[in-house]
Amino acid sequence: MAVILFQSPKGGTGSTFLAAQLALHLAGRGYEVNALDCTFQNALKMHFGFMPSQPVPELDGVEGEALVAFGVKLLQAHHHFRSQAFLREAERQLDRLFDPAHIWIVDVASEDRPLLDLLTPRCALHICALLPTAASLATLNRLSETAPAMQLDRTVFVLNQLDDRQKLSRHSHSFVRDLFGDQLIATVRRDEAINEALARFEPIAKNAPTSAALQDLRFFASAVEERIGLTQAVGEANVTVPGDV
Amino acid sequence: MRRDARKLLEKLNRADFAYREFEDSFSETELWPIFAAVLGDQSVVGDDAAPQSSRGIPPIKAAAAPSKPQEPASPPNPIFGSYGMAPVRGSEKKPVDLQEFFSRFSELD
Numbered sequence: 001m002a003v004i005l006f007q008s009p010k011g012g013t014g015s016t017f018l019a020a021q022l023a024l025h026l027a028g029r030g031y032e033v034n035a036l037d038c039t040f041q042n043a044l045k046m047h048f049g050f051m052p053s054q055p056v057p058e059l060d061g062v063e064g065e066a067l068v069a070f071g072v073k074l075l076q077a078h079h080h081f082r083s084q085a086f087l088r089e090a091e092r093q094l095d096r097l098f099d100p101a102h103i104w105i106v107d108v109a110s111e112d113r114p115l116l117d118l119l120t121p122r123c124a125l126h127i128c129a130l131l132p133t134a135a136s137l138a139t140l141n142r143l144s145e146t147a148p149a150m151q152l153d154r155t156v157f158v159l160n161q162l163d164d165r166q167k168l169s170r171h172s173h174s175f176v177r178d179l180f181g182d183q184l185i186a187t188v189r190r191d192e193a194i195n196e197a198l199a200r201f202e203p204i205a206k207n208a209p210t211s212a213a214l215q216d217l218r219f220f221a222s223a224v225e226e227r228i229g230l231t232q233a234v235g236e237a238n239v240t241v242p243g244d245v
Numbered sequence: 246m247r248r249d250a251r252k253l254l255e256k257l258n259r260a261d262f263a264y265r266e267f268e269d270s271f272s273e274t275e276l277w278p279i280f281a282a283v284l285g286d287q288s289v290v291g292d293d294a295a296p297q298s299s300r301g302i303p304p305i306k307a308a309a310a311p312s313k314p315q316e317p318a319s320p321p322n323p324i325f326g327s328y329g330m331a332p333v334r335g336s337e338k339k340p341v342d343l344q345e346f347f348s349r350f351s352e353l354d
């Protein structure tokens with residue numbers, strides 16, 4: 001159905017976190033969602049309540065049972081994508097890798113340029129998380145070798161970890177908003193509840209139902225749905241979420 | 246400190262929390278050098294990149310004799326206008342007075 005890439009040229013900006021939150025949201029909306037961790041860190045699963053020691057099935061499907069939580073199927077492919085031969089094969093048969101009946105949320109590591117280059121032309125959306133810091137803004141020039149960041153039509157930004165008490169955070173927000181316009185699809189406030197929920201292996205909604213960031217995350221997920229036209233593309237496997245039209 | 250904040254602190258039996266008076270919304274955005282660097286980077290903004298030196302620090306001597314910043318009549322991209330930087334477009338090249346910006350930073354906290 002759609003491949004949604006999460007990759008940011010700077011690490012620690014919240015790519016994995018946002019990938020997990022979007023997967024959870026879309027699964028909650030009734031979509032069939034696969035979340036694919038392509039990073040060495042292999043930390044995506046933690047956002048679904050799994051311990052660091054939990055093995056995650058490989059993308060090739062040869063290993064054991066499916067790992068599913070909150071309606072999201074978790075997979076990993078870091079090992080595979082390290083292989084040049086596999087990358088070449090994937091290039092030729094991407095549809096076989098990414099079953100089009102599902103939404104694929106793919107977490108790509110900051111440094112993994114080959115994978116980003118392979119998947120970007122085929123993705124519905126590339127979501128790049130930014131922080132309101134110089135270190136993050138400075139990496140905006142590393143997004144693509146062929147086109148300026150502002151002209152990448154599949155790339156959108158989420159400004160994460162905003163804190164309106166901080167001057168640089170406020171200024172960065174208005175700067176990024178002015179610079180990128182619609183390409184900035186959402187902002188998410190910094191909220192320690194996110195880290196606490198993760199430390200408890202619990203969903204944020206359970207651990208901190210009044211978290212300000214939760215509100216932002218809902219808005220972010222809806223913005224993604226709208227951006228790639230998912231709202232019109234509800235397949236037969238989907239269920240209707242209460243309150244939906 | 247505002248009265249309601251002080252009252253809240255009393256209620257919580259606290260001397261402080263991360264209390265801060267916010268400045269007014271976004272209107273007071275300043276051009277941090279990192280913003281100038283991003284605006285001057287072709288890999289980010291393409292041909293509209295504002296010219297700049299690759300060093301983040303402005304030459305002091307030039308800043309001592311500020312020249313009048315030139316505003317474009319209608320900036321092709323509003324971002325440059327709102328940050329006081331004119332983008333360069335073909336022949337209607339206008340010099341951008343970054344110095345003026347940088348000298349303003351030094352006065353900000």
Ligand SMILES: Nc1ncnc2c1ncn2[C@@H]1O[C@H](COP(=O)(O)OP(=O)(O)O)[C@@H](O)[C@H]1O
Pocket residue numbers: 008010011012013014015016017018129160161162188189190191192194195198213
């Ligand atoms: N909005 C936020 N508020 C507070 N902490 C956050 C927020 N977003 C992410 N984090 C935390 O920041 C850290 C880095 O996030 P992560 O998703 O692992 O980054 P990346 O995948 O880009 O390296 C994690 O500990 C995560 O819990």
Ligand SMILES: [Mg+2]
Pocket residue numbers: 012015016017039041
């Ligand atoms: Mg990560």
